[in-house]
Amino acid sequence: MRPAYEFGDEVRVLRNVRNDGTYPGEATGALLIRRGSTGFVRDVGTFLQDQIIYTVHFLDSDRVVGCREEELQPADAPWIPSRFEFRDRVASRLPLAIQGRVLVQAGEIGEVIRVVRDQPGGVAYHVHFNDRNTLLVPETALIEAEHDA
Structure with a gap:
């Protein structure tokens, strides 16, 4: 080590x-x-x-x-800032689909499992939505989840 x-x-x-x-x-x-x-x-x-x-x-x-x-x-390595980070609660800004099949509806809440900064389209996240597999979601498709009252 x-x-x-x-x-x-x-x-x-x-x-x-x-x-x-x-x-x-x-x-x-x-x-x-x-x-x-x-x-x-x-x-x-x-x-x-x-x-x-x-x-x-x-x-x-x-x-x-x-x-x-x-x-x-x-410190001199490239740094790409991200809007969210590990364990942040996020909501889908729009329906998320794979091959035309909607897996997550707009507004559904998920949790960021990993920040992926090396995607060609910019920052993306592994997001876990309850009762589903973890999805790779671009930052542009997510918003901050509203806090529970």
């Missing part, structure tokens, strides 16, 4: 970082670092002997947080 980043490397975080209860002075679940933010690796360590954890200093917010390797990319 060799680290991809070293002390001083500038990295970008790929998803929002929220407090898991280990960041002092902030409520559990509070947003600490917004996806797309860049910072510098200050330390490299391991967790449970099988996960590399990087201590990253995000200068804009002056926060130091731990990030897993899969949450980071080099």
Whole structure:
């Protein structure tokens, strides 16, 4: 297990970082670092002997947080911002069909399972809709799900 980043490397975080209860002075679940933010690796360590954890200093917010390797990319790598992220609740903006068969009606709620940034038409998402398979849905076909009252 060799680290991809070293002390001083500038990295970008790929998803929002929220407090898991280990960041002092902030409520559990509070947003600490917004996806797309860049910072510098200050330390490299391991967790449970099988996960590399990087201590990253995000200068804009002056926060130091731990990030897993899969949450980071080099700061100079292409970055394509996305509207939604993992676990966001979304609604279909229009009926979703495969070969003319409608699988999801407009307005149905699903959950983002994965953000796919390398699609030819732009950002797309693996979205799970209840009682159906997970579908690959372009960003343009989704809207934010309304919050429950």
